[in-house]
Amino acid sequence: MGIAQPHGGKLVNRSTNKNYDNLFSVQVTADLASDIENISDGIFSPLEGFLLREDFEKVITKGRLANDLPWTIPIVLDVDKETATKMKDAKDVALSVNGTNFAVLHVEEIYAFDKNATAKGVYGTTDEKHPGVAKTMSMKEFLVGGKIDYIERQAETPIRRYRKTPRETRELFEKAGWKTIVGFQTRNVPHVAHEMLQKASLNTHDGLFVNPLIGKKKSGDYKDEVIVAAYETLIKYYYPQNRCYLATLHTEMRYAGPKEAIHHAIMRKNFGCTNIIIGRDHAGVGTYYDPFASQRIFDDYPDIGIGPIFYPAFFYCKKCLSFASERNCPHGQEFKEQLSGTKLRTMILQKQSPSEYMMRPEVSKILVNWDNPFVD
Template sequence: MVSKPHGGRLIRRIVAERTRERILSEQHEYPSVQIDHGRAIDIENIAHGVYSPLKGFLTSDDFQSVLDNMRLSNDLPWTIPIVLDIKEKTFDEGDAILLYHGNLPIARMHVEEIYTYDKKEFARKVFKTTDPNHPGIAKVYSLGDYLVGGEIELLNEVPNPFAQYTLRPIETRVLFKERGWKTIVAFQTRNVPHLGHEYVQKAALTFVDGLFINPVLGRKKKGDYRDEVIIKAYEVLFEHYYPKNAAVLATVRYEMRYAGPREAIHHAIMRKNFGATHFIVGRDHAGVGNYYGPYEAWELFDEFPDLGITPMFIREAFYCRKCGGMVNAKICPHSEEFHVRISGTKLRKMIMSGEKPPEYMMRPEVYEVIRSFDNPFVE
């Protein structure tokens, strides 16, 4: 069966049209708060159930429990604080406020709590470091001094240039059911596919009914592939190398935190809400730099036997000249001299210099898609 949503029920926090019209007609009567793009996307994910069971931004009890125990205060696994920060208090607990991104009213929020917090504690417990050079920590240190907890109601979404590729959990669940899939493995990515990714995906697909490839679109660090490049690369891979009835490609908007092991758990919960029963946990999943061990995320899953989605730990693939194909350390008996590692960094350098990667690293069709863009990378 398609997995149950995290917490047992798929959350939907979207106001009825008549209520929306009334709120918007009275919008100048509400205290207002400006939010950045990442918080607007968090609201979208709350409203559509991607973050089930959250109905809004964390209150202090849940926030502290997530920091200390990697669980909400009701003991449900939850590893990444989903919070709204403000620089100063311009409203009170019990108020209803409107959250704006630019001139666009995104959501009405019912303020349950306004509280202070320790940014260094936030950084240390979530990211396992307080190094300001870590992009996730730089973001934490830039937050306001107060956090606001309470439920939200979605009014509008930030325009989505990739709406045709976007499916909500309520839609993927219907799609998986229509296809007759009872077991679904999800793959999270923020990169274009190379042969190592394809090997891992197809190895996992061998054991389940369907593969759900769910690229993350949104704010990325410099040097990452641009969103449209990732989508087009996967489209051509699907066209030429994947069985038509065995895989689905759909995107999700999400701001990467680069929190390593904790974020791997969070990514699994998100895909559980989409209906996946299994989740591929990658090497250095959601990591950045050298802050986390390559398989540290695998170990953290042992602490969550009640997660409700099965992690699939498939070792990093490489090309073996002796085997004559893609393998991993568990199935290849040959020494390192025969192994060619497929490094995303190395592939990026080759592509930047105009060098075509060998076909055992990247499908030629994927390379041609990347090359068709003037600049395929985030600047």
């Protein structure tokens, strides 16, 4: 076994030094700008731009592209009728963020779409209390498909210092001599239970690729800067430096549960991972998904090209005097130190350090000393 082949067999590169002057310009959000950069760098391979209608409809209904390659999250640009008309006439359109043109979209197709069908196909619900559904319902009425050319990188900021392209991570894995690489997706600071999952994987694989998601999240999630600082500290004090690599993934959380688990796996495959840890209620929100739906969906994708790793939930057993799971610990609930996200959040807001069985003290110190580590 070696480093995983890119999804679709080829790592996309849409960066260019061409000069596109005097084009009609369309403003996009910072999160969409990050995803355009992800297209350019091959993180979204095999996509070379925004989905055309046939691909979009197959993704919504089948969780695959028109060529039957697994793909579950639509990467699209939505525009209103007036903008759609101008783009149709222009063909080549500049994409702008914060007043700066950074990419060009070669318009191939403009089409209407069904928001309810889109929400149901991606999120499994049309309930607008779901953050992904709410975003879908707020989209403009037309989608624009076509390849992109990426011209100007986003300005370097402290939060981007760990951003890597698939070409960079693959080179690093090759240099380290890793043949089997386990990816770990997270939007949280590390609990000891997360650490146990990661280290269990290191027992049987060459390297661990910790890849926190940096981007728009819902209220109550941890802030990006807090997640990065917490993982920097955990890796410094508790991981062998030649077995673990930290890099950030700049995209937004969709909270699409099982469909997003497949999307997360594809991106880590493009980074070079051979495996990915898929946890309980991966990419879930509220009670919209069965806790193990994100694991079962991999049965529908035997051709995905990256191996999912499923673990039971870990806890600390005061009788065993070790971290354990339901599979290997026979003791009752009175002996189990369980991790409660709600309890942990309350303690942090009250500036109380969590138990060392819940979180490493060095990580706890970061959270307790942060003014407010949560997204408002």
